[in-house]
Amino acid sequence: GESVGLHLPTLSVQEGDNSIINCAYSNSASDYFIWYKQESGKGPQFIIDIRSNMDKRQGQRVTVLLNKTVKHLSLQIAATQPGDSAVYFCAENINAGGTSYGKLTFGQGTILTVHP
Amino acid sequence: GAGVSQTPSNKVTEKGKYVELRCDPISGHTALYWYRQSLGQGPEFLIYFQGTGAADDSGLPNDRFFAVRPEGSVSTLKIQRTERGDSAMYLCASSPTGIHEQFFGPGTRLTVL
Numbered sequence: 001g002e003s004v005g006l007h008l009p010t011l012s013v014q015e016g017d018n019s020i021i022n023c024a025y026s027n028s029a030s031d032y033f034i035w036y037k038q039e040s041g042k043g044p045q046f047i048i049d050i051r052s053n054m055d056k057r058q059g060q061r062v063t064v065l066l067n068k069t070v071k072h073l074s075l076q077i078a079a080t081q082p083g084d085s086a087v088y089f090c091a092e093n094i095n096a097g098g099t100s101y102g103k104l105t106f107g108q109g110t111i112l113t114v115h116p
Numbered sequence: 117g118a119g120v121s122q123t124p125s126n127k128v129t130e131k132g133k134y135v136e137l138r139c140d141p142i143s144g145h146t147a148l149y150w151y152r153q154s155l156g157q158g159p160e161f162l163i164y165f166q167g168t169g170a171a172d173d174s175g176l177p178n179d180r181f182f183a184v185r186p187e188g189s190v191s192t193l194k195i196q197r198t199e200r201g202d203s204a205m206y207l208c209a210s211s212p213t214g215i216h217e218q219f220f221g222p223g224t225r226l227t228v229l
Contacts, residue, residue: 034217034218036220041222042222042223043120043207043209043220043221043222043223044159044207044220045220046217046218046219046220049217089158089159091158103149103161103164103172104149104151104159104161104218105161106158106159106160107158108156108157108158109156109157109158
């Protein structure tokens with residue numbers, strides 16, 4: 001079936017390194033993508049989003065890249081800090097019938113561990 | 117400002133019982149979503165409200181699950197005849213219009229014994 005998936009379930013980095021979390025999606029009708037961070041016992045926290053008419057979007061210490069040709073999404077975190085340790089989810093919104101509302105399909109998640 | 121709030125934070129119930137989970141969205145947000153998250157998995161869509169009406173309830177697993185939003189603000193997810201497989205984190209999210217980023221609440225951890 002159509003789904004959003006992640007290549008790596010866990011990622012361990014040293015404090016100060018850059019982190020890259022990858023995500024594959026299979027639905028070409030997806031027009032909006034979001035990265036969420038979820039800490040233990042908390043709800044997902046919005047990090048950054050990107051629409052399908054863009055290839056790249058930058059935020060504070062984070063960059064999202066979208067490659068529609070291979071249906072791939074990545075989240076880059078610069079100068080990773082221990083506080084970045086969490087589970088990271090990519091999510092896609094499928095534009096069904098031209099009506100795009102925020103029903104999201106989430107991937108499984110990647111556990112990021114940052115060592116001091 | 118206040119974010120999305122959910123009550124209770126934890127709910128333990130026995131198989132066969134009825135439960136209600138409450139969500140208070142961010143003031144002014146017209147779109148409200150319910151998701152269910154099992155351990156180690158991403159959230160799964162249950163239902164979407166635009167205002168008072170359920171615009172998409174395709175994610176509700178069966179007719180034991182029902183949700184309402186009578187005044188277009190607070191929403192209640194209702195589960196009848198709970199089963200052990202209903203145990204999960206139930207997340208609520210709201211969005212200004214429905215096509216922007218969703219802001220999630222802390223969730224309600226439901227445990228069915």
